Every structure is written in structure tokens, then in C-alpha cells.
Amino acid sequence: MPGTAAYPLDSVDRTILTLLQADASLSTAEIAARAGASQSSVWRRIEKLEAAGIIQRRVAILDRKKLGLNMMVFAHVKLQAHGQRTLPAFEDAIRRFPEVVECHTLLGETDYLLRVITRDTESYETFFRKHLSQVASVQFTNSSMAISEVKSTTELPLSLLW
Amino acid sequence: MPGTAAYPLDSVDRTILTLLQADASLSTAEIAARAGASQSSVWRRIEKLEAAGIIQRRVAILDRKKLGLNMMVFAHVKLQAHGQRTLPAFEDAIRRFPEVVECHTLLGETDYLLRVITRDTESYETFFRKHLSQVASVQFTNSSMAISEVKSTTELPLSLLW
DNA sequence: TATGAAAAGGGGTTGCT
DNA sequence: AGCAACCCCTTTTCATA
Numbered sequence: 001m002p003g004t005a006a007y008p009l010d011s012v013d014r015t016i017l018t019l020l021q022a023d024a025s026l027s028t029a030e031i032a033a034r035a036g037a038s039q040s041s042v043w044r045r046i047e048k049l050e051a052a053g054i055i056q057r058r059v060a061i062l063d064r065k066k067l068g069l070n071m072m073v074f075a076h077v078k079l080q081a082h083g084q085r086t087l088p089a090f091e092d093a094i095r096r097f098p099e100v101v102e103c104h105t106l107l108g109e110t111d112y113l114l115r116v117i118t119r120d121t122e123s124y125e126t127f128f129r130k131h132l133s134q135v136a137s138v139q140f141t142n143s144s145m146a147i148s149e150v151k152s153t154t155e156l157p158l159s160l161l162w
Numbered sequence: 163m164p165g166t167a168a169y170p171l172d173s174v175d176r177t178i179l180t181l182l183q184a185d186a187s188l189s190t191a192e193i194a195a196r197a198g199a200s201q202s203s204v205w206r207r208i209e210k211l212e213a214a215g216i217i218q219r220r221v222a223i224l225d226r227k228k229l230g231l232n233m234m235v236f237a238h239v240k241l242q243a244h245g246q247r248t249l250p251a252f253e254d255a256i257r258r259f260p261e262v263v264e265c266h267t268l269l270g271e272t273d274y275l276l277r278v279i280t281r282d283t284e285s286y287e288t289f290f291r292k293h294l295s296q297v298a299s300v301q302f303t304n305s306s307m308a309i310s311e312v313k314s315t316t317e318l319p320l321s322l323l324w
Numbered sequence: 325t326a327t328g329a330a331a332a333g334g335g336g337t338t339g340c341t
Numbered sequence: 342a343g344c345a346a347c348c349c350c351t352t353t354t355c356a357t358a
Contacts, residue, residue, distance in 0.1 A: 017229075020222035024186060027350060038328045043351070054228050059316050060182035061218045067179075069318055074268065074275055091312045098319035103312035106236065112312070113236055117319055150253045150265035150274070154221050154316060156231055157260035157279055189335060200343045205336065 007052065012037045014162055016045055017054070021155045024058040061154065064117065071118045072146040075132070076110035080139040093135045099127045110142070121145075169214065174199045176324055178207055179216070183317045186220040223316065226279065233280045234308040237294070238272035242301040255297045261289045272304070283307075 009017070015035035019026055032042040049055045064072070079086055094103045094114070102115035116132075118124040124143075132141065171179070177197035181188055194204040211217045226234070241248055256265045256276070264277035278294075280286040286305075294303065 017222075017224060021224055022221065024220040024222045029350070039350090040329080040352085041327060044326080047352095052228070053225050056223045056225050058186040058220060058222050059184065060179075060186045060220050061316060062179060062183055062318050063215050063218050064318055066214070066216050067318065067320070068323055072266075074266070095313050098321050100313060101317070101319065102314050104234075104236070104308040104314075105310040105312060106306040107309050108306040110306075113306070113308075117322075119322055123322070144268040144270040144272075144275070146266040146275075147269050148267040150267060151257050151262060152264050152266075154223060155263070156224050156226055156229065157263065158229070159260050160279075160281055160285070161230055191335070201335085202337085202344080203342055206342090209337095 007048075011035075012042070013045055013049065014158065016042060016049065018158055020046070020055065020058075021158075069117050069119060071116075071120050071124045073114075073116045073118075073124055073143050074146060075114040075116055075128075075141050075143040076106075077112040077114060077132075077141045078110045078139045079112075079137045081137070083137075086137045090135055090137055097127070097131055099124075099131075116143075169210075173197075174204070175207055175211065176320065178204060178211065180320055182208070182217065182220075183320075231279050231281060233278075233282050233286045235276075235278045235280075235286055235305050236308060237276040237278055237290075237303050237305040238268075239274040239276060239294075239303045240272045240301045241274075241299045243299070245299075248299045252297055252299055259289070259293055261286075261293075278305075 012035045016031055019031050019034065028043045028046065029039045032039040035042060037045075046055070064070075077090075079090060090112075091103070094100050094112075099116050099118050100114050101117055102113075104113045105111065106113050114132075116124065116127065118127055124145075128141075128143065132138070174197045178193055181193050181196065190205045190208065191201045194201040197204060199207075208217065226232075239252075241252060252274075253265070256262050256274075261278050261280050262276050263279055264275075266275045267273065268275050276294075278286065278289065280289055290303075290305065294300070
């Protein structure tokens with residue numbers, strides 16, 4: 001049932017999720033101390049949260065600019081006619097482009113919002129001219145380069161829930 | 163020096179980064195096997211990559227919808243006059259809103275792009291009316307609800323670099 | 325079905341070469 | 342960088358509620 005947790009989350013679960021989405025390298029012992037439960041209990045709860053898919057995965061977040069990926073662009077894309085195969089064809093192409101790290105379907109004026117990461121402006125233009133704009137059914141795009149990050153986190157606002 | 167790695171990355175480092183940004187729960191032994199290096203060497207390289215800030219942090223990615231955060235909105239925001247204190251004031255407010263998980267400065271028509279996550283449409287409207295639109299100097303906003311995710315990853319396209 | 329205590333096993337961490 | 346020892350944390354077992 002989407003929109004509802006598969007099982008109720010108590011305060012120990014909430015502490016686990018809050019801590020792990022901030023720092024996935026915490027030991028179960030450290031989490032247990034802060035959550036007020038035993039180490040083995042916390043370990044089992046984490047397993048359940050992973051099995052339920054509430055914890056999707058653990059990842060390392062890398063520094064884009066330190067690696068030389070200096071260009072980030074948000075591109076709105078609108079497609080032409082919405083035939084039966086237009087959307088799947090576009091979406092398959094998108095999934096194959098490594099430059100596109102996110103693609104969201106939007107309600108509103110444009111059909112898609114893409115987050116595109118490349119090395120620099122030149123490589124973005126190459127991507128745009130040779131790949132993105134070549135995908136059939138793209139009507140128009142509106143690309144905006146991201147200049148600075150005021151805020152950026154992968155942490156969900158769990159405080160809104162509890 | 164932004165845009166350049168603090169030190170050159172060889173193929174072992176590249177393998178480490180590629181694997182860890184996909185799955186941060188991999189053991190150093192597993193990474194070592196795939197990278198063709200010893201376990202302790204891989205461990206020390208990871209420490210160096212963390213010290214250099216190339217690996218920023220390790221986090222757990224949670225399932226937004228399973229937790230009941232069903233609403234995600236991308237909001238373009240344009241400010242009024244750009245006085246000396248207009249931007250910092252807006253940015254400070256943004257950083258305090260838990261609903262705003264990302265805020266990027268954009269080159270182009272609008273000033274900012276926000277990614278906002280809330281429980282549902284009602285809670286988004288409350289956030290928008292009582293918080294976002296109340297921030298002084300907001301001239302206009304353009305909010306688009308995200309309907310579905312075609313692609314979404316925190317993995318940087320390292321293949322573009324090497 | 326979930327818990328805490330404790331044993332067993334594997335991997336992170338360190339010193340040495 | 343690699344090897345090996347050590348220590349800590351993950352994982353399992355067991356007893357209890």
C-alpha cells in the first residue's frame with residue numbers, strides 16, 4: 001500500500017531511520033545507545049526496514065566538483081504528440097544517458113524535468129546537441145545551469161511525519 | 163582547486179568510487195577483489211578519499227512514498243529587487259524549512275529551483291501559503307508536482323571522466 | 325512475535341615489512 | 342603496497358516475555 005508504511009514505526013525505528021539517513025556508517029551499537037534499545041534489537045529492526053524497502057540502499061555521496069563534474073543543468077523537456085510509444089521511447093533513451101541522473105514526470109507546462117551532470121559547458125552542449133535533442137518527439141527544452149547550491153540533502157524530512 | 167581532484171585517481175581509486183557510490187555496504191575485501199588490490203590498501207585509499215572530501219559521506223536512502231511523503235514539488239522562485247541582504251535572507255529561510263531538501267541557484271529566467279517534499283497536497287499548500295510565499299522578496303513562484311520518477315540516482319556519471 | 329544477553333564469525337583497523 | 346594480528350562490529354544463537 002503506497003503512502004503507508006508496511007508496518008507501524010515506533011520511536012526506535014524513527015531514531016534508526018533518522019540516524020542512518022544522516023550517517024549510514026554508524027554502528028548498531030551507537031544507534032542502540034541513542035535509541036534506547038539493545039544492539040541486537042536495533043540490528044533486527046534495520047533488517048526489517050531493509051526487507052520492507054523503507055531503507056532502499058546505502059550509498060556513498062561523492063563531491064561532484066572535486067571530481068571535475070563542474071556542470072549541472074536542470075532541463076525542462078516537452079514532447080510533441082503523446083502517442084502510445086512516444087513516452088516509453090523517450091524514457092528508455094533517457095535511462096541510457098549517463099549524463100542524466102534524474103528524470104521526473106511533471107504535472108504542468110512541461111512534461112519532464114531532467115537533472116544533467118557533465119564535465120563542463122562544452123560537454124553539456126555536445127550532450128544536448130548530439131544526444132538529448134536528437135531523441136525523437138522532443139518538442140522543446142529549456143535548460144538552466146545550476147550555479148550554486150544553497151541546500152542539498154538526500155535526507156527526507158521525517159520531522160513532518162512524527 | 164575546484165574542478166580538479168586533490169590528487170590523481172588511478173584505476174583502483176576509480177573502482178572504489180564506482181562501487182561505493184552504488185553500494186556503500188560493500189566490504190573492503192569485496193572491493194579489493196574487484197579492484198585488484200589488497201584489502202588494507204583499499205581501506206587506506208577509502209580513508210584518503212574521505213579525508214580529501216571526494217567521498218563526502220555515506221547515507222541510507224529511504225523510500226519517500228513508503229514513509230508517507232507522497233508529495234514532491236519542484237518550485238521555481240524569482241525574487242524581487244536583489245538588494246545586498248535579499249539573497250542571504252531568502253537563503254537562510256530556505257535552509258530552515260525542512261520541506262525544502264534542495265535549493266539551487268539557477269542561471270536564467272528564475273533565481274532558484276527548489277525541491278520540496280511534503281506529506282500530501284494539503285500540507286504542500288500549507289507550506290506554500292504560510293511559509294514559502296511569506297518570505298520577504300519572493301516575487302513569484304512556479305510549482306510543478308512530480309508525478310513519477312523515470313530515473314533517479316545519487317550516482318555521479320564517473321564514466322564521463324575516465 | 326519481539327526482546328536482551330552473549331557467543332561466534334567476519335571485517336575494519338593497525339603495526340610491521 | 343601487502344601481510345598478519347588484533348579488535349570491534351555484525352550476525353547468530355539462545356532464553357525469556
